Amino acid sequence: MSGVLVTGTDTGVGKTEIACALLAAFRARGITAAGMKPIAAGCVAGDDGLRCDDAMKLMAAAGVDAPYTQVNPYALAVPIAPHIAAGRAGMEIKLGVIRKAYAALSQRAERVVVEGVGGWRVPLGPALALSDLPNALGIPVVLVVGLRLGCLNHSLLTAENIRARGVRLVGWVANEVDPDMRAKDENIATLAALMDAPSLGVVPRLDLPKPEVVAEYLSLEPLLR
Numbered sequence: 001m002s003g004v005l006v007t008g009t010d011t012g013v014g015k016t017e018i019a020c021a022l023l024a025a026f027r028a029r030g031i032t033a034a035g036m037k038p039i040a041a042g043c044v045a046g047d048d049g050l051r052c053d054d055a056m057k058l059m060a061a062a063g064v065d066a067p068y069t070q071v072n073p074y075a076l077a078v079p080i081a082p083h084i085a086a087g088r089a090g091m092e093i094k095l096g097v098i099r100k101a102y103a104a105l106s107q108r109a110e111r112v113v114v115e116g117v118g119g120w121r122v123p124l125g126p127a128l129a130l131s132d133l134p135n136a137l138g139i140p141v142v143l144v145v146g147l148r149l150g151c152l153n154h155s156l157l158t159a160e161n162i163r164a165r166g167v168r169l170v171g172w173v174a175n176e177v178d179p180d181m182r183a184k185d186e187n188i189a190t191l192a193a194l195m196d197a198p199s200l201g202v203v204p205r206l207d208l209p210k211p212e213v214v215a216e217y218l219s220l221e222p223l224l225r
Contacts, residue, residue: 003036003102003112003139004170004223007130009154011118013146014175016054018203019115020061021214022142022223026111027063028215029224034064034109037072038098038133039117039124042079050075054115061211064109073101083123093124095136102137111223114139120158131165140168142200142223145191148178152190159195171200171222179205198222 006019019035026033035058043050048068055072074093076085086093105112114137116122122130134141141162145155155172162169172195174188181187192199201218203209 002106002110003114003137005114005116005134005137005139005141006144007116007120007141007158008144009119009146009151009158013144013177014203014209015115015144016057017209017211017214018142018144018173018175018218019113020057020211021203021218022113022220023058023061024211025215025218025220026113028212029220031111032064032109033062033111033113034066034105035059035062035071036102036105036112036114037117038101038114039074039076039082039093039130040072041076041082041085041117043072043075043077045077050077058113058115062109062113064105066105066108070101070104073097081123082117083125083128086125093128095128095132098133099136112139120161131161131167134167135165140170142170143172143197145172145174146177147174147181147184147187149181152187152194155191156194159197169195169197171198171219173200173218174202176203176205 006015008015023033037055040052043052052072078085116130203217
């Protein structure tokens with residue numbers, strides 16, 4: 001396995017937090033790993049051009065020397081759906097560009113942790129979606145489940161569609177985004193029974209979710225097979 005795509009049941013479920021933790025876990029095992037955020041909307045303009053905070057976090061967690069344009073080939077300014085942001089910027093998101101950047105990162109590291117944008121089925125263009133990336137890159141998926149009301153339906157539908165597209169769901173992570181969620185343990189048990197994929201861990205709500213701290217709650221074993 002050269003890499004993995006980290007996707008989520010929705011936006012705001014902690015994909016960056018989990019992706020950075022996976023990078024830290026690989027590094028702790030002595031495995032070089034690079035982070036990638038192929039598409040990012042809501043980037044901020046600076047002296048070096050548009051930059052995404054999530055991509056910068058991935059770069060810091062990875063510790064691999066790579067140019068920003070390989071980590072985040074599509075940096076979009078407006079914080080809206082990526083295909084709309086790309087259209088407003090007068091550009092088209094193309095798989096070939098993402099494949100080239102991924103291949104370059106694969107030459108720099110033994111693993112590449114690719115963080116998606118939004119949820120699994122987010123459109124990237126008229127005939128392209130985030131869900132097309134795993135097959136295009138030849139990598140499996142880790143699903144981040146945001147623990148909150150509605151997560152069971154979102155998780156099971158997402159897992160079903162991942163498999164329907166011929167993609168391997170290598171594992172899932174339960175991330176506590178709502179500390180006041182009712183019946184949290186029962187929801188986690190239901191996911192464990194119905195997801196038909198290994199749980200990589202349950203991450204509680206943390207005040208300082210540093211990658212190495214979050215990594216302590218994760219199991220890397222399914223990603224090493």
